[in-house]
Amino acid sequence: MIFKQFIVSISLVLLAGCKTSTLNLEKIEGEQIPISEAIQPNQDITDFIKPYHDHVVKTLDSVLAYAPASYKKSDGEYNTALGNLMADIVYEQSNPIFKSRSNHDIDFVILNYGGIRAPISKGDITLKTAYEIMPFENSIVVVNVKGKNVNEAMNYLSKAKRPHPVSQLKLVINSDFNVTEALVKGQPIEEDKTYxxxxxxxxxxxxxxxxxxxxxxxxxxxxxxxxxxxxxxxTKTDTINPVIDDRFIQIQ
Structure with missing residues (x-):
C-alpha cells in the first residue's frame, strides 16, 4: 500500500513538472517548380486516365455540322454573322420550350458581345467548337418586362457601340448614336405592353x-x-449559313 502511494506521488510530481509546449510558426518557405517536359509523367497514372482521355477527345471531335466560311464576332460594326447566328439559335431553340410552358412566344433575344468566346472556322463544326464558343455554364432565361424596359434596352444598345447579338429586333441609330427606329418583330415598341x-x-x-x-x-x-x-x-443543321443583315445598323 505504501509502495502504491509512493508511485502515485511520484507520478503526480512528474505530471506537475510537465509544461504544455506551444508551437509558433516562424516562417514559410516555398519553391516554384515549373511544369515542363523535364518532369516525367507517372506511367501508372497516365495508363489509368488514358481510356477517359481518349473518350473525351473522340467525343469532342465528333462532327455536328459544316461551316462554308469562317465567322468571327468582330466581322461587323453593329451586327455580325456569328452574333446573329448565336441570337437566332437562342430564339429558335428556346421559343418552343418557353411557349409550351407559358403559352407565350419570346418577343426578342439580346445577348452580349463578350459572351461569344471563339470564332467558327471554315470546315467541320465539332462538339469542341460549341465548347470553345461558349465555355461557361450560362443558362437561358426569359424575362417578362414592360415596353419601358425595352426602350431602355434599345438605348443601351445604341450607346454601347458594339455588335451585341440580337434576334427579332430592328434597330436603327443615327450618327449621334440616338435611336431613330426600334421594332420588335416588325412592330413599334409600346410602353405599356408586356414583352x-x-x-x-x-x-x-x-x-x-x-x-x-x-x-x-x-x-x-x-x-x-x-x-x-x-x-x-x-446537331440538326447540316450546313450553317449565318449572314450580316439590317437588324442593327447606323445611318449617317
Whole structure:
C-alpha cells in the first residue's frame, strides 16, 4: 500500500513538472517548380486516365455540322454573322420550350458581345467548337418586362457601340448614336405592353451593365444552357449559313 502511494506521488510530481509546449510558426518557405517536359509523367497514372482521355477527345471531335466560311464576332460594326447566328439559335431553340410552358412566344433575344468566346472556322463544326464558343455554364432565361424596359434596352444598345447579338429586333441609330427606329418583330415598341425577352442568367443579373431586365413582372428559368442550345442547333443543321443583315445598323 505504501509502495502504491509512493508511485502515485511520484507520478503526480512528474505530471506537475510537465509544461504544455506551444508551437509558433516562424516562417514559410516555398519553391516554384515549373511544369515542363523535364518532369516525367507517372506511367501508372497516365495508363489509368488514358481510356477517359481518349473518350473525351473522340467525343469532342465528333462532327455536328459544316461551316462554308469562317465567322468571327468582330466581322461587323453593329451586327455580325456569328452574333446573329448565336441570337437566332437562342430564339429558335428556346421559343418552343418557353411557349409550351407559358403559352407565350419570346418577343426578342439580346445577348452580349463578350459572351461569344471563339470564332467558327471554315470546315467541320465539332462538339469542341460549341465548347470553345461558349465555355461557361450560362443558362437561358426569359424575362417578362414592360415596353419601358425595352426602350431602355434599345438605348443601351445604341450607346454601347458594339455588335451585341440580337434576334427579332430592328434597330436603327443615327450618327449621334440616338435611336431613330426600334421594332420588335416588325412592330413599334409600346410602353405599356408586356414583352418576353430571352437572354442568359449572367446578363439578367446585371452583367455588362444590362440593368434593364429589372424590375420585371416575372422570370422564367428554362433550365437550358446556352451551350446546349448551340449544340442542339448544330446537331440538326447540316450546313450553317449565318449572314450580316439590317437588324442593327447606323445611318449617317
Amino acid at each position: 418576353y425577352i430571352a437572354t442568359n442568367d449572367y446578363l439578367y443579373n446585371g452583367g455588362d451593365h444590362m440593368t434593364f431586365f429589372k424590375p420585371n413582372d416575372s422570370l422564367y428559368v428554362l433550365n437550358y444552357k446556352w451551350r446546349n442550345a448551340i449544340i442542339d442547333y448544330f
